[in-house]
Amino acid sequence: MPPILSIKNLHKEFFSRGNRVIAVDDMSLEIEDGEFITIVGPSGCGKSTLLNCIIGLVHPTSGTITYKDKKLHGINTDIGYVPQSDYLYAWRTLINNVAFPLEMRGVDQKTRHEKARELIQRVGLAGFEDHYPHELSGGMRQRANIIRTLIYDPEVILMDEPFGPLDAQTRIILQDQLLKLWREARKTVIFITHDLVEAIALADRVVVMTSRPGKLRSVTEVDIPRPRDVFTIHSKEEFRQTYDQLWQELREEVQRSEDWMKNGSAS
Amino acid sequence: MVDMIDKEASGDKGADEAIQTTHEASGRVRIPKLGEILLTIPLPGVPQLWRGDYLIGSLLLFLTAAGYMMCSVTGMFFHAIAFVDISISRTGRFIKNQKLRMFVYRASFAGGFLAMWELSAWEIGPKQWLCVDPFWFGSPLRVMSYMVEITLSGSVFVDTWTTMYEAFLGYILGAALGIALGFILARLETLAEILDPFIVAVNGIPRVAMAPILIIWFGIGVESKIVLAVSLVLFLTFMNTYSGLRGVDPNLKNLAQVMGANEMQVLWKVTLPAAMPWILTGLKIGVPFAIIGAILGEFMAASKGLGFMIQHTSNLFNIAGSFAGLILLMFIVLIANTAVNWLERYLLRWRPKQQAAGEGGATEVY
Numbered sequence: 001m002p003p004i005l006s007i008k009n010l011h012k013e014f015f016s017r018g019n020r021v022i023a024v025d026d027m028s029l030e031i032e033d034g035e036f037i038t039i040v041g042p043s044g045c046g047k048s049t050l051l052n053c054i055i056g057l058v059h060p061t062s063g064t065i066t067y068k069d070k071k072l073h074g075i076n077t078d079i080g081y082v083p084q085s086d087y088l089y090a091w092r093t094l095i096n097n098v099a100f101p102l103e104m105r106g107v108d109q110k111t112r113h114e115k116a117r118e119l120i121q122r123v124g125l126a127g128f129e130d131h132y133p134h135e136l137s138g139g140m141r142q143r144a145n146i147i148r149t150l151i152y153d154p155e156v157i158l159m160d161e162p163f164g165p166l167d168a169q170t171r172i173i174l175q176d177q178l179l180k181l182w183r184e185a186r187k188t189v190i191f192i193t194h195d196l197v198e199a200i201a202l203a204d205r206v207v208v209m210t211s212r213p214g215k216l217r218s219v220t221e222v223d224i225p226r227p228r229d230v231f232t233i234h235s236k237e238e239f240r241q242t243y244d245q246l247w248q249e250l251r252e253e254v255q256r257s258e259d260w261m262k263n264g265s266a267s
Numbered sequence: 268m269v270d271m272i273d274k275e276a277s278g279d280k281g282a283d284e285a286i287q288t289t290h291e292a293s294g295r296v297r298i299p300k301l302g303e304i305l306l307t308i309p310l311p312g313v314p315q316l317w318r319g320d321y322l323i324g325s326l327l328l329f330l331t332a333a334g335y336m337m338c339s340v341t342g343m344f345f346h347a348i349a350f351v352d353i354s355i356s357r358t359g360r361f362i363k364n365q366k367l368r369m370f371v372y373r374a375s376f377a378g379g380f381l382a383m384w385e386l387s388a389w390e391i392g393p394k395q396w397l398c399v400d401p402f403w404f405g406s407p408l409r410v411m412s413y414m415v416e417i418t419l420s421g422s423v424f425v426d427t428w429t430t431m432y433e434a435f436l437g438y439i440l441g442a443a444l445g446i447a448l449g450f451i452l453a454r455l456e457t458l459a460e461i462l463d464p465f466i467v468a469v470n471g472i473p474r475v476a477m478a479p480i481l482i483i484w485f486g487i488g489v490e491s492k493i494v495l496a497v498s499l500v501l502f503l504t505f506m507n508t509y510s511g512l513r514g515v516d517p518n519l520k521n522l523a524q525v526m527g528a529n530e531m532q533v534l535w536k537v538t539l540p541a542a543m544p545w546i547l548t549g550l551k552i553g554v555p556f557a558i559i560g561a562i563l564g565e566f567m568a569a570s571k572g573l574g575f576m577i578q579h580t581s582n583l584f585n586i587a588g589s590f591a592g593l594i595l596l597m598f599i600v601l602i603a604n605t606a607v608n609w610l611e612r613y614l615l616r617w618r619p620k621q622q623a624a625g626e627g628g629a630t631e632v633y
């Protein structure tokens with residue numbers, strides 16, 4: 001079977017205030033249907049930019065992205081996107097925020113509210129359906145942000161540090177839920193995170209990016225059998241090995257990124 | 268006017284001479300009375316309004332007002348100011364309903380003010396009782412009787428309706444044009460950039476200065492007033508709509524597209540509600556300006572309307588009549604503001620309370 005998404009020699013530069021910033025440099029990656037990919041890398045290395053290119057919000061400087069053998073132009077609505085910070089609509093109640101994608105597709109109110117309510121229940125937000133975003137906590141907003149993408153069942157889901165602002169307990173519970181949802185629906189997921197434990201626990205393959213300019217450093221298969229238990233996975237031997245290896249790589253990159261910043265500020 | 272001052276000055280001189288002569292006749296030093304001393308203080312420009320013999324009255328008025336404020340509330344004379352507030356809230360406490368209590372306070376404040384005004388204008392004997400000459404300041408009863416008069420003659424309806432009609436039509440047209448223009452220019456960025464200095468320049472022209480030309484162009488009927496109101500409201504709503512639309516976070520729009528919204532849906536479901544607070548701010552500020560436009564036009568040339576009525580009555584030194592016009596205007600603005608506030612509270616019900624209050628406070632300044 002051909003890969004559902006294939007990225008070839010992707011290159012993206014930004015020009016801002018007279019500076020040229022290379023965000024993504026010569027990146028190639030093939031993603032199979034139903035795969036769970038996690039991406040780790042130092043801050044500012046171009047992870048969000050990569051996702052923005054895939055979704056079509058950012059136009060690559062060069063290189064191609066093909067989705068199901070078709071070259072991508074503009075926004076692809078088959079791909080769902082959970083952005084790094086929640087962009088819930090402040091003038092919509094929680095349920096109407098979650099149901100927004102269905103509303104855009106012309107689904108009638110009863111059906112879309114039913115579906116939204118079910119998801120809201122699943123992530124433990126029941127009772128807050130008619131609250132406005134500013135009346136919810138950061139973690140609650142983030143959960144709404146995630147289920148808003150799940151509700152319309154996109155083929156591929158891109159998640160940009162979706163559990164970033166959450167506390168450790170909520171995080172692990174949501175990881176567990178995400179894995180269950182993924183097992184049922186078998187979607188292709190590309191998931192950015194800063195947390196290496198999370199990256200390994202969830203992934204089929206972990207992608208490590210270099211510090212700026214963001215290149216592909218390594219792709220590592222995770223051979224931990226599924227279904228996985230996110231609560232105990234860190235005590236498994238295979239996990240240990242993968243973790244140590246990836247941590248070594250990541251540390252080098254973060255170190256390089258810091259050196260770069262120091263030199264950058266000194267000059 | 269010069270005449271009057273001269274006469275008054277000579278009169279004062281006469282009084283001085285009179286004092287001198289009595290002094291010489293009796294052969295003793297006579298200490299002038301307080302009133303006489305006060306009378307010798309020259310008051311340039313003021314004599315028409317606050318003549319010397321009213322001065323004592325005005326002092327009395329001040330003392331009575333201070334005394335009234337304290338005694339009516341606490342039942343004691345000259346209570347320390349610090350206690351006044353506490354005593355007001357104590358006195359009112361027998362009214363349990365908080366809203367009703369506030370209403371009673373406000374009603375007594377208004378009633379007290381009107382009563383003072385009325386009393387000070389009463390004529391007892393040859394002089395006014397206190398100091399306010401109703402010729403210059405009118406009095407509540409006079410205003411009311413004038414109101415009754417114009418109600419019976421029916422002219423109040425014509426005038427009020429005319430002004431409301433002009434202001435309302437000017438407001439609706441101006442707001443619609445302003446919002447539409449805002450939407451169009453927010454889309455056409457290059458055009459907006461080209462037009463920017465011209466828009467700022469045209470908006471800089473004081474509308475009073477434009478009024479005469481507008482009257483030549485549109486005649487002395489309601490049209491010129493509507494155009495004036497439009498010219499004021501249009502820019503306000505346009506500026507606010509435009510900057511509101513430009514200020515919408517592009518991420519909100521992008522994300523809507525990712526979630527499957529088409530361009531129209533992005534416009535209606537994301538851009539418009541996101542810019543709504545700014546649009547409503549423009550609409551709110553526009554309300555008094557619509558009325559300013561109408562009145563301005565009526566001052567210039569008109570045969571009906573509250574602006575015309577105020578100018579007409581003041582030309583005839585019918586101060587009570589002018590006050591009647593002002594009061595009617597006040598009520599029109601109050602009602603219009605209330606309507607727009609309702610609209611805002613409904614459309615922005617999603618906003619946190621504090622934020623809404625802050626915004627409201629800022630827009631009251633115009």
Ligand SMILES: Nc1ncnc2c1ncn2[C@@H]1O[C@H](COP(=O)(O)OP(=O)(O)OP(=O)(O)O)[C@@H](O)[C@H]1O
Pocket residue numbers: 014015016021022023042043044045046047048049050084212
């Ligand atoms: N719109 C833009 N204009 C100019 N430069 C940009 C733009 N977007 C991103 N960049 C630059 O591209 C680089 C990569 O940014 P990106 O947001 O992809 O990083 P990231 O890996 O997601 O970082 P983080 O982990 O902190 O979210 C940064 O140096 C940033 O300054």
Ligand SMILES: [Mg+2]
Pocket residue numbers: 047048049084160
């Ligand atoms: Mg990012």
